[in-house]
Amino acid sequence: MVPLVARRLQPVRNVGGSLRRPNVEWVAVTLLCVTLAVASAVEGWLWRIDQTIYDGVLTSWVSPPSDEVVIISIDDASLASLGRWPWSRRVHAALIDRAREVGASAMMFDVLLDAPSRDDPGADEALARAMRSFGRVVLPLSQATTGSVLSGEVLPLPMFAEAAAALGHDQLEFDPDGIARSVYLWEGFGTARHPQLALSLLRVVDPAVRGRYSQPAPREGADAQQWQRAGWLRIRFSGSPGSYIHYSYRAVLSGEVPAAALRGKLLLVGATAAGMAEAVPTPTSGLSRSMPGIEFQANVFDALRGNGVITPLPAWVAGLVAGLMVGGLMLVLLYADARIGLMTSFVLAAAALLLAALGVTVGGWWFGPASAVLGCMLAYPLWSWRRLEAAQRYLDAELIALEREGSPLGLLPDDSGTAAADPLEQRIRIVRQVAQHQRDVRRFIADTLEHLPIGVVVIDQLDRVILHNERARYLLRAFRSDALLAALRELPWPVYVPMRDGLPDLSGFSGIRQFELTPDKKRYLLVSVADLVTESSGRPGRVIGLADVTAMHEAQRSREDTMHFLSHDLRAPLASILTLIDGHQGEKTDWGAQIPRIDRYARSALDLADGLFRLVRAEGSDPKDFVELDLAGLVDSAADEVWPQAHARGIRVDVDTRDAETEEAIVRGDFSLLRRAVINLLTNAIKYGAANSTVSVRLSAEGPDWVIRVSDQGEGMSADALPRLFKRFSRIVEEGRDKPTGVGLGLLIVKTVAERHGGSVNVESELGKGSTFELRLPLRNATAQLVTG
Numbered sequence: 001m002v003p004l005v006a007r008r009l010q011p012v013r014n015v016g017g018s019l020r021r022p023n024v025e026w027v028a029v030t031l032l033c034v035t036l037a038v039a040s041a042v043e044g045w046l047w048r049i050d051q052t053i054y055d056g057v058l059t060s061w062v063s064p065p066s067d068e069v070v071i072i073s074i075d076d077a078s079l080a081s082l083g084r085w086p087w088s089r090r091v092h093a094a095l096i097d098r099a100r101e102v103g104a105s106a107m108m109f110d111v112l113l114d115a116p117s118r119d120d121p122g123a124d125e126a127l128a129r130a131m132r133s134f135g136r137v138v139l140p141l142s143q144a145t146t147g148s149v150l151s152g153e154v155l156p157l158p159m160f161a162e163a164a165a166a167l168g169h170d171q172l173e174f175d176p177d178g179i180a181r182s183v184y185l186w187e188g189f190g191t192a193r194h195p196q197l198a199l200s201l202l203r204v205v206d207p208a209v210r211g212r213y214s215q216p217a218p219r220e221g222a223d224a225q226q227w228q229r230a231g232w233l234r235i236r237f238s239g240s241p242g243s244y245i246h247y248s249y250r251a252v253l254s255g256e257v258p259a260a261a262l263r264g265k266l267l268l269v270g271a272t273a274a275g276m277a278e279a280v281p282t283p284t285s286g287l288s289r290s291m292p293g294i295e296f297q298a299n300v301f302d303a304l305r306g307n308g309v310i311t312p313l314p315a316w317v318a319g320l321v322a323g324l325m326v327g328g329l330m331l332v333l334l335y336a337d338a339r340i341g342l343m344t345s346f347v348l349a350a351a352a353l354l355l356a357a358l359g360v361t362v363g364g365w366w367f368g369p370a371s372a373v374l375g376c377m378l379a380y381p382l383w384s385w386r387r388l389e390a391a392q393r394y395l396d397a398e399l400i401a402l403e404r405e406g407s408p409l410g411l412l413p414d415d416s417g418t419a420a421a422d423p424l425e426q427r428i429r430i431v432r433q434v435a436q437h438q439r440d441v442r443r444f445i446a447d448t449l450e451h452l453p454i455g456v457v458v459i460d461q462l463d464r465v466i467l468h469n470e471r472a473r474y475l476l477r478a479f480r481s482d483a484l485l486a487a488l489r490e491l492p493w494p495v496y497v498p499m500r501d502g503l504p505d506l507s508g509f510s511g512i513r514q515f516e517l518t519p520d521k522k523r524y525l526l527v528s529v530a531d532l533v534t535e536s537s538g539r540p541g542r543v544i545g546l547a548d549v550t551a552m553h554e555a556q557r558s559r560e561d562t563m564h565f566l567s568h569d570l571r572a573p574l575a576s577i578l579t580l581i582d583g584h585q586g587e588k589t590d591w592g593a594q595i596p597r598i599d600r601y602a603r604s605a606l607d608l609a610d611g612l613f614r615l616v617r618a619e620g621s622d623p624k625d626f627v628e629l630d631l632a633g634l635v636d637s638a639a640d641e642v643w644p645q646a647h648a649r650g651i652r653v654d655v656d657t658r659d660a661e662t663e664e665a666i667v668r669g670d671f672s673l674l675r676r677a678v679i680n681l682l683t684n685a686i687k688y689g690a691a692n693s694t695v696s697v698r699l700s701a702e703g704p705d706w707v708i709r710v711s712d713q714g715e716g717m718s719a720d721a722l723p724r725l726f727k728r729f730s731r732i733v734e735e736g737r738d739k740p741t742g743v744g745l746g747l748l749i750v751k752t753v754a755e756r757h758g759g760s761v762n763v764e765s766e767l768g769k770g771s772t773f774e775l776r777l778p779l780r781n782a783t784a785q786l787v788t789g
Contacts, residue, residue, distance in 0.1 A: 025386045030330040033382065034323045037375030041319035041368065050368035051177055053356060055283035058237055061361040062284060063308055065238035068105070069298050070265045071246045073272040078249040085276060089113075089123035093130035095253050096137060099267050102259035106136035108201045108301075110170060110270035110294050113139060113156040124159060131163035138201045140170040141194060143227060150227045153189045168200030172280055172296060173232070180280040180291075183300055185213055185231030190224040192216060192231070198301035205266060209305055234310040234366060235303035237284045241291040244298050246272070266301070270294025312366045313359075321367060325352060326375035333383045345380040349373045395427075399434055455546030457484055458532065463501050475525060475546045488544060491517050491527065503542060504529045516549070524549045623756070626668040631706055631777075632660035634671065635699050638678035642686060650692035653682065657699045665699060665706055667777055669757050677753040678708060680746040681773050685712035688771070704778055705759070711772040717765040725763060750775065 040046050072095070074085075082091060092111070099107050109131075117123045131137045139160060144152035155161060173182045185199055186192035192215075195203065199213055216230040238244070247257050249269070271277040272292045279290035282299075291299075303309050313321075329348050333341040352372035359365045449456060455472030459465055465481035473479050476487040489502030494515060498505045506513060512530045519525060526549045532541035639655045646653050659665070678697070685695045689712035698709045717725075725747050747761075750773075754761045758778050765771035 025390075026330065026334050026383070029379065029382050029386060030327060033326045033330065033375050033379040036378065037322040037326045037371045038319040040374060041322045041371035042315045044315070044368075046368070046370035046374060048177060049370035051175060051179065051181075053353065053369060054181070054234075054360070054366060055179070057357045057360045058283045061357070062239045062243075063236055063302070063306065065243045065298070066302050066306070067245070068264070068266055069244055069301065070262065070267055071244050071272075071294055071298060072249050072252055072267050072269040073246050073292075073294075074111075074249045074270065074276070076273045079273055079276075081250040082253075088120055089117050089127040090120065091253070093123070093127040095249065095269065096127070096130040096134050098253060098255075099262065100130075100134040103263040104267050105264050106138070106165070106201060106205050107134065107267045107269060108138045108197060108294075108297060110140050110197065110268065110297060112142055112154065113160045114142075114154050116157060124157065128159040128163040131160065136165050136204055137163070138166045138168060138197065138204060139164040140197050141167050142170065144189075150189070153194075165204045166200035167194065168197035169194045170197045170293065170297065172293070174280070178281060180282055180296065182232060182234040184229040185233065186215060187227065187229045189227055191218045191222060192228040196300065198297050198304055201266065201301055202304050206305060213304065234312065235300055236308035236310060236360070237282060237299045238302055240284045241282075241289055241295060244295055268294050268298050268301075270297070307364065310360055310364055310366050312368075318368055318371065321355075322352075322372035322375055325372045326379055329376050329379050330383065333379065338384065338387075341380060341383070345376050349376045352376070392427075395431075399430055457488065457544045457546070458541065459485070459503070459544070460532070460541040463503075472546050475523075475548055491519055491525075493517070503544075506531050506540075506542075522550075524553045623668075623758075626670055626757075628666050628668055629671045629674070630660075631665035631667055631674075631699055631708070632657040634675050635678060635697060635708060638675050638682060639697060641675075641679050642682040645683065646686050646695065649686060649689075651686055651689055652694045653686075654694055654696040655698075656696065659700045663701060665701070667706065667757075669777075670753075673753045674757070677750045677775060678710070680750050681708075681710040681775065684746055684773070685710050685714075685771070688712060689714040702776075705776045708775040708777075709772055710775075711770060713770045716767045716769050716771055718767055 044050075079085060092109070096107065096109070113127075139156045141156065142154040143150050144154045156164065156167065161167060169187045171184065171187055172180045173184060174180050175182070183196050183198075184192070185196045186194065187196070188194045195213075195215070202209060202213075213231065219228070219230075222228055247261070251257050252262070270293060272294065278293035280293065280296060282291045282296065285291055325348050329341075329344055332344045336344065349372070352367075352369035356367050356369040359367050449467070450469045452469055452471060455475045456467065456469050457465060457472045457476075458467035463485070465484050468481070468484055472484065476484055478484045478487040493499065493504060497513075497515070498507060504513060504515070506529065512528050515527045515529070517525045517527055526547040528545035528547075530543045532543050635657055636655060639653050643653065657665075682695065682697060689695055693713035695713075696709075696711045700707050700709070751761050754775055754777070759776045762774045762776070763771060764774075
């Protein structure tokens with residue numbers, strides 16, 4: 001039958017054979033993530049995200065506007081006061097004269113003067129004369145279009161162009177999202193020869209700074225019929241729309257604006273009125289209104305003059321930076337754990353954002369961080385997925401291995417219930433079943449350890465007791481871990497054994513050392529010590545086994561006693577017989593007088609041999625060979641057997657089996673052994689009872705047992721003598737009494753027979769009141785078996 005896990009999971013390859021797989025997968029994931037990061041940086045796939053980050057940086061780190069720049073607004077109030085647009089050019093001439101009178105530094109007049117005045121031809125000459133008189137006026141030019149096709153340039157009238165200090169194009173560059181973030185410093189039809197309007201103003205007011213932005217050489221092969229551009233750069237804005245000082249055109253012209261507010265200032269004249277102004281959205285616009293074109297020019301001027309221009313890094317440089325970041329992250333993921341890898345992913349992503357922010361605010365260059373952030377954020381889940389796949393393959397293999405190991409009890413995990421459609425839920429249920437299976441195995445092992453007949457104590461490398469069982473606690477008379485360790489240290493270890501921390505030090509001995517110890521001179525313990533070596537620690541722990549061998553010592557002592565009696569009690573009568581025979585050979589001796597002595601010696605040896613034989617037979621009896629027998633008949637037979645001995649002493653044997661008349665006393669057992677046990681009790685009672693007295697034997701039912709009581713009317717025994725009654729070769733010699741005959745095996749035989757039949761034997765005796773022996777046999781089960789059969 002296919003194991004449970006093998007049925008549910010797909011076969012997996014040998015985990016040990018896939019050690020090279022993480023390296024191959026790491027290379028594949030690294031190449032994928034680095035390629036995506038580099039390609040997205042070079043191709044600009046994530047430009048929208050980069051632009052959003054760029055706008056956020058500009059909004060957070062704006063540079064304060066220059067107080068030297070003042071915007072003269074052609075606003076709604078001016079239109080209401082001066083009339084509808086276009087105004088007479090004499091009005092513009094008056095404004096320029098006003099600027100010259102108050103001592104303004106220069107003026108950017110962002111009004112396209114490409115057509116002559118129709119109503120007042122002299123107005124054009126007045127305006128040109130005012131411009132020549134001021135000498136620091138910059139005029140714009142624009143693109144000429146036919147439909148949607150650029151067809152040339154729109155220049156100011158020649159008189160205005162000659163009167164102006166400089167000309168410049170006022171084109172703004174819109175990104176694909178419709179936001180104006182940059183300008184081209186040089187534009188023109190056929191060749192990029194016209195500077196940007198703010199750059200023209202900068203050439204007028206500060207020629208030295210203007211020198212940083214040189215005119216590019218004409219491109220070879222450029223189409224002379226196309227609008228050409230060069231010198232693209234982004235600018236840093238000085239804030240949201242309205243950050244610069246604004247004065248109404250009308251207020252300046254009427255003198256409402258103090259001359260001190262205009263003296264030494266750069267005046268930028270342009271439209272801001274609703275429906276007239278060229279308003280554009282900028283990164284700093286936010287949710288407010290768009291920025292008028294003239295204010296945009298003010299920001300361009302401040303950026304050019306204050307080195308606030310921002311140059312985007314080449315695409316290959318941004319791709320290289322993104323690739324290096326992703327590659328470094330993959331190296332960290334290869335060797336670090338999951339937590340460190342996750343933290344590194346976020347740290348590198350934040351570093352890319354910080355690098356972009358510092359580039360804008362400090363370095364004057366722009367690095368699009370979206371590609372690097374994407375690579376870092378993609379590398380961690382991809383690599384984690386591959387590691388998870390490897391872990392899943394390993395766990396599947398381990399689940400199959402655990403399933404195939406089976407249980408010590410021969411049980412399989414529960415396979416009840418329907419299979420889950422979700423593979424993860426399916427694996428969770430399998431893990432739960434296998435875990436329960438393993439818990440059952442551990443519980444089985446723990447219960448087995450707890451109920452071992454041998455005591456076990458396990459000590460770790462720090463001399464702490466980590467495992468122990470019930471037998472060890474019983475043998476050491478301790479029930480807590482610290483008490484067990486103290487009890488082990490207090491054992492009488494041999495003096496020749498090297499010790500460490502109060503316990504034997506095996507000093508690298510790979511086997512097991514055993515010691516036989518006597519902790520209280522009544523018990524004998526066989527103690528086994530072995531090192532517990534683990535790979536994680538150089539210092540070994542210890543496993544200590546405890547076995548109570550007191551019974552073995554008792555058996556050995558019994559064998560020694562048996563050999564002693566065999567060598568003495570059995571040899572003595574036989575030697576006496578041989579001595580009598582050897583001493584009277586060849587002599588005419590009256591053998592009739594010696595026969596009683598020879599008979600006594602022979603019977604003594606025979607009784608000893610019979611006693612030993614019966615004891616051995618009792619100890620080797622097998623309950624499977626027992627048969628049903630009647631206890632009443634057995635008691636009567638035993639009483640008949642001892643009648644000659646009782647008659648010789650004038651003792652009457654009183655048998656009472658009346659309880660067996662109402663209920664048959666049937667039991668499974670060995671008839672000869674039980675009969676011998678009752679005979680031994682009766683013989684003992686006759687031997688120690690008073691002459692011409694009565695020995696009573698009674699069979700009675702008491703609860704689940706049948707009890708055979710044998711009572712005599714002898715002198716009884718003291719309480720100190722009772723514990724020695726059922727020991728091998730034990731004979732009680734009370735003061736003032738004759739030494740009893742026999743070898744002391746009779747009561748031991750009784751005890752052995754009773755225990756082999758599941759019963760017990762007890763004695764009650766008191767000096768001067770005789771003794772009563774009880775042979776108790778459990779008969780209820782035997783009777784039930786008899787009735788069932």
